[in-house]
Amino acid sequence: MAELIDGKRISKEIKDELRAEAEKFKAEGKEATLAVILVGDDPASAVYVNNKKKACEYIGIKSLSYELPKETTESELLELIEKLNNDDNVKGILVQLPVPDHIDENKIIRSISPLKDVDGFHPLNVGALLIGEKGYVSCTPAGVIQLLKRSNVDIAGKECVVVGRSNIVGKPMGVLLLRENGTVTIAHSKTKDLKSICKRADILVVAVGKPKMINADYVKEGAVVIDVGIHRMDNGKLCGDVDFDSVEPHVSKITPVPGGVGPMTIAMLMDNCISSLR
Numbered sequence: 001m002a003e004l005i006d007g008k009r010i011s012k013e014i015k016d017e018l019r020a021e022a023e024k025f026k027a028e029g030k031e032a033t034l035a036v037i038l039v040g041d042d043p044a045s046a047v048y049v050n051n052k053k054k055a056c057e058y059i060g061i062k063s064l065s066y067e068l069p070k071e072t073t074e075s076e077l078l079e080l081i082e083k084l085n086n087d088d089n090v091k092g093i094l095v096q097l098p099v100p101d102h103i104d105e106n107k108i109i110r111s112i113s114p115l116k117d118v119d120g121f122h123p124l125n126v127g128a129l130l131i132g133e134k135g136y137v138s139c140t141p142a143g144v145i146q147l148l149k150r151s152n153v154d155i156a157g158k159e160c161v162v163v164g165r166s167n168i169v170g171k172p173m174g175v176l177l178l179r180e181n182g183t184v185t186i187a188h189s190k191t192k193d194l195k196s197i198c199k200r201a202d203i204l205v206v207a208v209g210k211p212k213m214i215n216a217d218y219v220k221e222g223a224v225v226i227d228v229g230i231h232r233m234d235n236g237k238l239c240g241d242v243d244f245d246s247v248e249p250h251v252s253k254i255t256p257v258p259g260g261v262g263p264m265t266i267a268m269l270m271d272n273c274i275s276s277l278r
């Protein structure tokens with residue numbers, strides 16, 4: 001039986017640490033303010049944004065909410081971001097993605113001051129991560145590192161395989177594992193013989209966006225498996241990129257879906273917000 005890596009418990013632990021830290025900062029007259037911008041009426045995005053605002057409230061971070069109609073123009077959005085960039089009270093700015101098609105996502109990401117880019121998406125923050133300098137780190141991969149560390153999984157010297165090469169998860173995940181002295185392979189849709197590459201992994205992180213793609217044929221006995229995917233199945237239940245029932249009997253530790261990586265993303269966003277005061 002694999003040990004479950006409990007993202008719900010670990011994210012609560014982190015949020016409670018941050019709440020105590022926020023209180024100390026408040027006593028020194030310092031408060032973090034996060035501006036959250038949502039353009040359009042995508043229901044999933046509305047749920048995510050709401051969860052982020054609730055987490056802010058729990059920790060003691062002030063949140064400013066900008067809910068803009070889907071017709072908002074790119075220049076209107078850029079104007080708002082510029083205003084928030086120049087507002088010293090605002091420590092973090094987050095534009096929920098995806099934005100509507102008529103808005104250039106890359107342009108929006110680049111318009112947020114790197115010093116307020118708590119998502120860690122700005123090219124300057126991505127570059128800082130790559131060369132080991134200080135900067136904001138993308139929340140989901142940062143959350144995976146916390147899950148591993150707080151579950152006493154040593155990364156140094158281990159074979160780490162990341163499946164998926166997105167800018168938000170796969171690529172920064174590889175760099176973070178490397179920073180922890182893992183031996184890292186980033187696999188993707190063009191990788192030849194994905195099964196044998198995944199089977200090498202002591203730590204397998206899956207972020208491919210394909211429901212239950214990774215089954216027992218892809219894992220080494222005793223590996224640690226982290227599932228970043230989340231999908232709603234026809235029966236209404238959630239599943240990950242990993243076929244949990246097939247993989248679980250063969251591994252030492254595994255994240256469930258839901259309750260694994262998901263709650264960590266918001267916890268690490270909150271950590272980025274509080275770190276603006278450190």
Ligand code: GUN
Nearest residue numbers: 094095096097098119139
């Ligand atoms: N859309 C899906 N995930 C994210 C995220 O981590 N940050 C933002 N801003 N938008 C998202």
